[in-house]
Amino acid sequence: MMPSILALMPMLVIGFGALALMLAEVLTDAKTGLAVGTAVVLFTAAAFACAGWMVGPENLGDAAVFAPWLVFDRFTLFFEVLLALSGALAALVAGGYLREHGIDRGEFYAILSFSTLGAMMLAAAGDVLMLFVGLETMSIGAYALAGFRRGSPKSAEGALKYFLLGSFAAALMMFGFALLYGATGHTDLAGLHNALASESLRSPSIVIALALVLAGLAFKVSAVPFHMWTPDAYEGAPTPATAFMAASVKAGGFAVLLRVLLTVFGDERSASWATGWPPVVALLAVLTMTVANLVAGRQESIKRMLAYSSIAHAGYLLVGVVAAIRAPAQAQSAVLFYLATYSVSTIGAFAALVLCGSRGAEVVSYEDLAGLGRRHPAVALPFAFFILSLAGMPPMAGFFGKWFVFKAAMDAGLHGLTVIAFINSVIAAYYYLKVFVFLYMREPAAGAPIAKPMWSGEVVTAIALCAFFVLLLGLAPGAVLDAALAVGGAG
Amino acid sequence: MHVQTYAPMFMLFVAATAIATLFFTLATVLGPSKPSAEKSLPFECGSDSDGAQHVRLSVKFYLTAILFVVFDIESVFVYPWAIQFRSLGWMGLASMMGFLLVILVGLVYAWKKGALEWET
């Protein structure tokens, strides 16, 4: 009884925590504490997930009695920790940002928590229906967060596009699963896998279903050409929401991508190198990396640049996903590790961006960063730090993420793909570098509005935590890497 | 597929359609029809109609409607649970209480946020 409750605890904590946050918002005047409260709730959930990890999912007993559609393995637990931490960091950033920009409405935190819960359900889903519920819980929250700046037409536009296209993609995916159900009579992932693996099944609808599901998944991880919504939504959303979308929503997307591709479509025929999804995903990876990196260099807005950067990172991750079909344990753990490094780096970058600007004097374009390194070194330094990590500079976390993914791809024999990814990471240095040029080597143009840094304990805490994780994953990646390896081939 | 289990439903459907059609047909055929200019005018409870055909409704209307849908769905869930109440046991009760608690918090939230107030 007790261990099985432990398995559910992370989700229960977040669910009831979010309810409590809602009540706290309307029943008390304690607005300022909400961000910290959310962070506490999410950190608690992460702690429970860690406890579950230590007990070991195999000892968690009859969790299936309570939640038959959820799978509690190390894969789930890894994502629970990652998602809870990302959500908590984003909530802390929001604490400073929303107050500063006068959109301090409490529902942000409840939506963020529910969305995190959805992402966890997505990672834990063992059944198509659960998967869909998780997907929508996560996505609807994300749509709402993207449109949180109600007064801003940009925010509304981005959110509407995200919502409509997201619904479109979800419908495609659901249709795909419906076809699968029609062909196999299964909705649970394991059952689907077994059914697809049997030689006797030859229905063309499965092939169509694979295409549809792949399209839906590609949208969630914003792979080219399913990426078009990303820059608009990221740019329009309030920055903490952008950070949340870039880290948690993307991590949730990759969780389900790995789960579906490696579990449901992991059989010899679906994952065939000539006829199945691996060549398609490989092409997606190449397109995603190349287009995103090239277009990112053309951006004027920092947030759009970071949006394209996040698309490019999805491309590197897809390389790992392709490799996972040949070397499951190694490549999948590389993807998980990469997600961890990417999440903390990107949240850190957005948090630092938040700190660089204040109400009415936000950092929007590169120009706004000009000379910041000289005027406010304490604010410029963290931004530069996280940008270096995103660029993959050792000994920051980003370097090891790339190292392990590329290494896994090499070991899987994907030499061409690895070289393309390498070249892309070289190209990417160019636009990351631009940030440096403006931070440290430019003076603002005469008469230009100058971004004023803000001060917020929450944001500084978030930055400190992110920096800690970036350095931890860079200087002592052992523990997290071992954890990612322990997840192993369980997908 | 046991089609016969759905037979009563089909029969109900057919009967409803048939009765509705029958009454409309009878009314059209049997009723006297003497159109005049006066009768063809749009009728609005005795007063002259004016304004556009499409009226923008207050957003509060949608808010209320959505809240209604939420609680309507709630009852849709509660009915089958009530029928299977005994076989579901304590676990079923706990689940439904959890569900109702969530809905309740939602109601309190909506109430406190002023979503139910028409005049503000």
Added chain:
Amino acid sequence: MPALESLFPRDEFGLLGLIIALPLLGAIVNGIWGRRLGRSAVSAMALTVMGLAFALSLVTVCHLHSLFTESLHGGGGAGHGERVRLAWTAWEWFHTTGGRSGANIPIDLKFSVDQLSGIMMLVITGIGFLIHLYSTAYMAEDASYARFFAYLNLFITAMLVLVLGDNLVVLFIGWEGVGLCSYLLIGFWFGKAENAAAGRKAFLANRIGDFGLLIGMFLLAQYTGALDWDGIARNAHLLLSPSPAARVHVWPVGGGIYQGMWAFLQPANVVTISGATAVSLALFLGCTGKSAQLPLYVWLPDAMAGPTPVSALIHAATMVTAGVYLVCRLSFVFVLSPFTMTVIAVVGALTALFAATIALVQNDVKKVLAYSTVSQLGFMFLGVGVGAFTAGFFHVFTHAFFKACLFLGAGSVIHSMHAHIHDDAASQDMRNMGGLRKYMPVTFATFAISTLAIIGTPFTSGFFSKDEILFKAFTNHVVHPMKDKFAQRGLGVWEQPTWVGPALYVVGVLAATMTAFYMCRALYLTFFGDFKGWAIGEPSAAKTHADHDHADHGHGHGGPAPAPHESPWQMTLPLVVLAFGALFGGWLNAAPLHIEPLGHWLDPVFAQAVSQGVQIVGGEEHAHHLVWPLAAGGVAAFAIGSAIAYWMYIASNGAPAKALAERNKKLHQLALEKWRVDEFYGVAVVGVAEATAETCAAIDHGIVDGLFAKATSSVVAAAGFVLRALHTGIFHAYSAAMVVGLAGFGWFFIAPHAEASVNQAGGSYAIHAAPGMGYSFRWDADGDGKFDSERFGPTRDLSVSVEPGKTKQVRLEVKNAFGLTGSTTITLGTEAKKGAAVVGLR
């Protein structure tokens, strides 16, 4: 030193950590609190940490020396010591896998010092200290004084990490770190746009190099299963494994087979290179980026936009020699590939010559020195490329002295010029100088001594190091270490043609002649003749001074022309020390005179490499007779070059130079514009990249938004689709892109793919058709053109035997779930022949 030994055992030599941590401490303190501390505190901090680091380095090297002498008397016997090594592990970092067996490779944050890195450490901290001292005066008026010293200290830290790292990964951190600091310091005066551009150029060129270094690192892990120096050395022989699977397939890429429409790309012979060649070429690409060799040298001359002490420290004495250091460090890997060694030597020689031609005509004194640095780096690579690692590294050592001294001397001149000419370009233009000998005696003397050293005046340091390189280029011959073994097995190896050595010698002498010319030219133009500066300085000085951020130096502006002044002692003292080193440093390795303490000290480091792959043409005895004849070439280069310069600029006061430039106007202009290589790169590389990016951006927002949006909206309008109501064209484009993507998926999945892999064992082939959802297969195994069975079945595997010398065609047809069919034909029996005819650079 028993006390030191007991305090810091060989494997726990924590002093190394302290040496690295000291500059880091300085960087942190100056970077964060520098502005509040004030100038004197900042300089005190920076100088203290550097001085301490130098002192500790000295202690470490002395300790190393005592260990070395012990080993000399202990086991070696015949005057050969061992490689002595002190190591310190900061912590265990992470694990990776590699090697044939997928062995676990522990990567530790580990530092070690041996004879080679000991010398580097001394140079870095020693010359680093002098340049810090110099900078306290040179940068005294700068607004960002603290920031400068923070960067400088950070650079020293990174450079020490690079040199002391015990494995490639730690070295790579330092490698990136020095790149970053160099970049920050080049753009230090970011007020000017070209400085930022120069910084970016440096970063980009270095990224290309780093790409090579990373690939090399991957391959090394893959082949040797180790990344630390000892581990690589132990397993280096694995890089030469002759089995085709262990070699890198250059063409066809990755060892595939081109079929169908690409069949014309299939070569008659598979081209492969050994792991050693692949690794060493990749690593050398990294070296060309960091050490500014052809074709990546373009960033270094532009990097001189940074403050002059930075040019001296980073872009002359230390960072740019990192490439040479890496080749020396992994000498035992490089010698395994005579091909790479030849590439290194040729690239080095060509760079030396090419950069020298540009330096001949430059007017900016820093540009002359910059191209001279590129040229001298070329000499170093020429040295290590012919297997003369000691000579190449010795040139690193001597070059550090005389080039740092030259840069600092030039800085001293610019400092003095800058007091009156507030335009950077004009204050560095040698045409505005002249006659400074009278005003700046110390600067003149040191500059002259260093010039004498760099042009190879007999018995100065440059003479000994450069002549040794030229001598070895002539006499050394790099051979494949396993040539005989391979020959026994009937495998050929690539051999260095015998004419390469003499050709390299001739190119080297030519470059040395040019060096003598342009350096003397710089000396004469700057210090001899009449001073021309104030004529230019005066009118503009009053005007431009108001908006200039450099403070007044206390000289009256607009008054009667004051004399240029000598620099303060903080600047002249380092000059004197460095000039001393430039004059006498050569005696550490005066090979022609058999005074070679440095050679003996370094011998154990290079022993493995030299014994494996370096031969001396005609034997040691024969080469011995060539020492002085070949040295004559170097002396002649010095004499001719300096004589021509004397004739042109002193005897005839520059008239012949002008006449020559007049006569060959186009050529002169072209050389002045650095052969327009930058422009070429601008078009070829940057242009193409920009154009691609533009195109992608255009596609993303132009074609997709425009074309697709219109196309969809017309389709949508026709169909009366619900999206029409949304009225946002762009939204259509977004969904259109998704639909196109989905259609692409559908197209790929619905199209039938008949693909098969073939495994050969002797005369029989196992063919394995790729599986697919809903696929069924039929085969034509006997090659009669008809399928064995008309029906499609589940059989995916087929084994066929082919008689030797004959070929057979097997046909596979697949039917997929949609009833579509596709087929492929596999020709068997030809690979056997191809496999035997593998050629390559073994």
